[in-house]
Amino acid sequence: MSEETKKTEEQVAATEVQETAIPAVDPKQFLADFNWHKYEQGIEAVDEEKLQHFEKALEGTVGFVNERDVIEGTVIRITDRDAIIDINSKSEGVISLNEFRYNQGLKEGDTVEVLVDKREDSSGQLVLSHKKARVIKAWERVNNAHETGEVVNGFVKCRTRGGMIVDVFGIEAFLPGSQIDVKPIRDYDQYVEKTMEFKVVKINHEFKNVVVSHKALIEADIELQKKEIIGQLEKGQVLEGIVKNITSYGVFVDLGGVDGLVHITDLSWSRINHPNEVVELDQKLNVVILDFDDNKSRIQLGLKQLSAHPWEALNDTLKVGDKVTGDVVVIADYGAFVEVEQGVEGLIHVSEMSWSTHLRSAQDFVKVGDKVEAQVLTLDRDDRKMSLGIKQLHPDPWTDIT
Template identity: 75%
Template sequence: MAQKAKEEAVVAEATEAKKAQEAPAVSPAQENPEKFLKEFDWHNYEEGIDPIEDSKLEEFEKLVAENFVDTLDDEVVEGEVIHMTERDAIIDINAKSEGVISLNEFRYNPDLKVGDKVEVLIDVREDSTGQLILSHRKARTIKAWDRVNEAHDEGSIVNGYVKCRTKGGMIVDVFGIEAFLPGSQIDVKPIRDYDMYVGKTMEFKVVKINHEFKNVVVSHKALIEADIEEQKKEIISQLEKGQVLEGVVKNITSYGVFVDLGGVDGLVHITDLSWSRINHPSEIVELDQKLNVVILDFDENKTRIQLGLKQLSAHPWDALGEEVKIGDKVKGKVVVIADYGAFIEVAEGVEGLIHVSEMSWSTHLRSA
């Protein structure tokens, strides 16, 4: 009897459990209708958007941020070349679609291949076919300006490719930007043949940036000036008057010749080139000529060195010896005429003056 009662109790419990499972669940709207209507999102209902739990929404947003780039920002992003055709390169930037860049933008890099990382900028988010259009050239320009400004602010050294010669200087490619290299900033010594630098890669320093006109000026001379100043001080500290040094003619002017002594320049004045009178230094020396000069004087503070060339040869008066005596008749050449007389060269470097009063016995001359 007891067994039968126990079985009936178990059956009754199972029946109640089944009824509870089959009974419809009570919704929030049924439990508290007023609260439900107040908190109900009518916008999502009209748009046909199903409610999503906040935790799942946050997880989804986190995955999007980690795996996809924001194509709405005009920022340079890094992409990977995943395919190449005869005309285009297909770039993956982790967007909803791959981007396309014309191979013309990679002419500077003929070795571009699948797997290379490149910097790109979103040019067109979606064209008529839904394709993402990218630009590598614009990305290079943006990055180039960042690098140029950084090099200018920090005073760092940059590499540049000398593309061509232009009026007053050269055009240099620095990070993809065309910069101007003035002729005076190529080297510390005057340059006569600019073409010899075309096609070369050299080191430069960014000395000026005009942000308004997007102009950049670079200098190669600035890199070596500091070293040259140190060399000058060291060389001048070892100089002595009367010392003979070998130099190279660096520049010729109407008033003298500049000679490179191996890191420091000295000036040979036109009056110290020859014992004889000359009209221009080019009568005695030529550019790039090697010659010996003697140190006449120098200024350590101003790094000026006065040189002489004629002092290395004997003075013409000393060379005359006993050949010319008072009363001798000699032949000479008129080299200078003045109102008070004429200077006659009787030997190389030796001149005599015929005063105007010594030119005629009979006529009183007012001018030679």
């Protein structure tokens, strides 16, 4: 092959490469020359490869946005029905004012979040949505709060079956009745239309359900208070508490995160049948710490110990042989206990009830609630014991026989 022939073939090959190479696309020129009407009507086919090159050429340029992007835009004009939003693209977007009903103070110059629904609709208009952007951002914030344990504010909208509906970032979340407070709730309506703090405890992404809890925050605070209180507990310490629960055997008192029990026998110096005779739910009262276990998880409290023992206030002039009047408070087979003063009881043994030698049960002589008169037979102020007798108020019939 001659040198001249070789050069000719190389020139032909270079020409073919130039003809097959795709020229660089100028986005502005492409838009200026492109017939959008024919393309939308399917009249003029467009080389897909050229379109791809065009898309790549647009990327990174000012004003290029992707559909489904959530970006910030500026309100440049407000009409009677719409807000015109500039996102620094080739055209502005129009959003109905209905999507801004929560923001009655919307004005020109405000920055708002919008979702790019479509870069262009059939008429070439940029389609934006503020409502959809808020929903997406709201779910992002809710998911983040769930993952990080962040405390969120929510507005209690209304009651529903089993709990309440709470608005969190524009999303309706469910607040179970059991997650409102650590205490039983008697009036749910007191929480309606209130803004409260919550913790997102559960998200069901399939059904788009969110569950929040206010109780979780209270429990966290209580746990901190509990550690602080337990570390300072001492026997004989007097604390203020609130009656949390009343049972037949005693009263549970909330000491600010730690519960203690006042046994029924430590409520009053007098005998009582039920704790509700002395206290009521939610009542504030002072109690004294009587005892607690090694872990301080069981705390025994006392209420009556804060007042003087009734025996200490017993009349100094009372002596053996004096007559007293009182109410029968307890009956046993061997006798009856009579309360002669509040908290001061004396025992009438069944043998001291009648001169009869045919001794029977005390129930044959008196019943609970009877008011009786008796004579003081013995009196021991140190041991706080008193014995009484009824028959001593009447002459001994056997003396007449002798």
